[in-house]
Amino acid sequence: MSVFTAAADQSVCVHLPVLGRDVTVPLVTGGEVTYAALDYAASAPALQRVWDDVAAYAPYYGSVHRGAGYLSQLSTDLFENARRTVAEFLDCRAADQVVFTRSTTDSLNLLAAALPADCQVFVFETEHHASLLPWQDARVTYLNAPRTPRQAVETLERALADRDPHGPALVCVTGASNVTGELWPVRELAAAAHAHGARIVLDAAQLAPHHPVSVQDLDVDWVAFSGHKLYAPFGSGVLAGRADWLVAAEPYLAGGGASRKVTRREDGGVAVEWHESAARHEAGSPNVIGAYSIASACKALTEAGFDTLVAREQHLIAKVRAGLAEVPEVRVLSLFGDDAPRVGVISFVVDGWNSSHFAAALSAEYGIGVRDGLFCAHPLVRTLLGSDPQAQGECGAPEATPGEKSLSAIRVSFGAGTPDEHVERFVTAVKELVTEGAKWTYRTEEGRCVPAV
16 A cells, blocks of 8 residues: 555655654753654654564565575575665666765765776766765866856866866765755766766665666666665665776775685785675675665655656655745755755745754744754855855864854755655744744754754
């Protein structure tokens, strides 16, 4: 039976069950309220389906690939079936490899370690640090933030036209911004990359939980994403795509599982023959539960139907944006403009408010969890705020006094598990805080605003 039910508005449907939906939290003003988790862009709650699948498997947990016992054989089958499920979810090519990692950050660092010698990397300054920073050992060209999707493609085309056409090159691009939620023209950027002899990796951390991702349709060479953003918070991620650079590279980690055969040499050393499969970069005992949870989430989202999920999310986005538009003091951050397609990630600033103060009041007085700061995308947020690109900052809120303006922002994010009531409460809370002010006194503690006690 589908978890979705028909509603008066056919674009609206019931949210997917997630853990924590009934958790209550205390308010500084007294009483308790059901927690509104609106920080999906950082970590999405676990789908109930994922939790149930993991709980059912847990008693049968065993080592994989080398055990003769029943539980080891069962776990090996489950682990490799998870790999196939992820490949189907991403619509991978037949020869592509699916490597299980710890996260998007781990996936992109793995790919960075596998780059051919003298590879040139092109990356927009708008990327999350997970896709902005791993390329430090390569020749990196950082591209300025574009203001339209067309400009993004044109900027990349100009940069690629100036490169050495004979050497290897890689383009790294996000699918959906973790700051603005805006969708990037991935297919067009991939076409531009390939036209100039470059490859492209897609950071799908914010895209995969909200939209279908087809390696073949987008024509990307690799995709990276994290389980904890895909409703599977068990410490696993994925790098999926072409095998040749991965097979040619030294293993990301040296150890058991990555090695096919190890022998002593006559000179007293050790000779190693490494696997050429995905196992080459999966040394050590793999995170079987993490991989299985990702596969479970992939199945749950596929069975729910992305058409339905996208329609419902657009309904929530419209509610939030319409509510924020009614507050003149609120400025929503955007690269591509109000009409740009986006996922459920919206960042904004409020005139006269320090972002940490505003987020603290949402939590303490309304039971609403959002994110504030620079969102591990410092160059992008500084560009959107018009601040000094060399200004210092951290992923959290910088030191500031409550009520003072700060060069950071507030981010609200949601997804398949978000009920309408949570976004409605958020909009109401924003309006009340702006018009009436905070009901409590706050102080700064280690760079963050917290309720004074």
